[in-house]
Amino acid sequence: QVQLVESGGGLAQPGGSLRLSCAASGIILRINTMGWYRQAPEKQRELVATITSDGSTNYADSVKGRFTISRDNAANTVYLQMKSLKPEDTAVYYCNADVIRLFTRTGRDYWGKGTLVTVSS
Numbered sequence: 001q002v003q004l005v006e007s008g009g010g011l012a013q014p015g016g017s018l019r020l021s022c023a024a025s026g027i028i029l030r031i032n033t034m035g036w037y038r039q040a041p042e043k044q045r046e047l048v049a050t051i052t053s054d055g056s057t058n059y060a061d062s063v064k065g066r067f068t069i070s071r072d073n074a075a076n077t078v079y080l081q082m083k084s085l086k087p088e089d090t091a092v093y094y095c096n097a098d099v100i101r102l103f104t105r106t107g108r109d110y111w112g113k114g115t116l117v118t119v120s121s
Contacts (some may be wrong), residue, residue: 002026002110004095009115016119017083020074022095022112024076032098032107034071038091038117045094049080062088085119092116 001062008020035050049059049069057069064073064077095112 002097002108004097004100004110004112006015006095006112006115008095009093009117011118011120012082012085012120014086014119016085017081017116018119019082020080020093020095020115022078022097023096024110026099027102028076028098028099029102029104031076032074032100034095034097035079036069036078036093037096037098038086038089038093039114040091048082048093051078066105075083082117085117087119090117090119 003025004022005021006022008018033050033052036048037045038048040044047060049064049067051057051069051071053097066084070080092114094114097110098107099110100107
């Protein structure tokens, strides 16, 4: 089995910064795309940013220029550096990874349990 564990959430003031981390554990052959999604109260989960295994990224328009996604393939870890935080960034942030496990041929989506980010003065 594969487990994703997020960390780094917490309270930040508007204009502040946080860095989220997500580490994948298990018997993993390869991880394709990894990403961050978020869900605010009473709202639908939305894509924040994704990054492929070769480093290609994409971002939601709402976070472009403020958030940076990166990954450490050797550590099976993806990061989200969040700067210039706004109250509307408040949400539970979920890590996602398309994982190819050892002895399998196809990828499978895995999700973390989420980490709460609160932006408030």
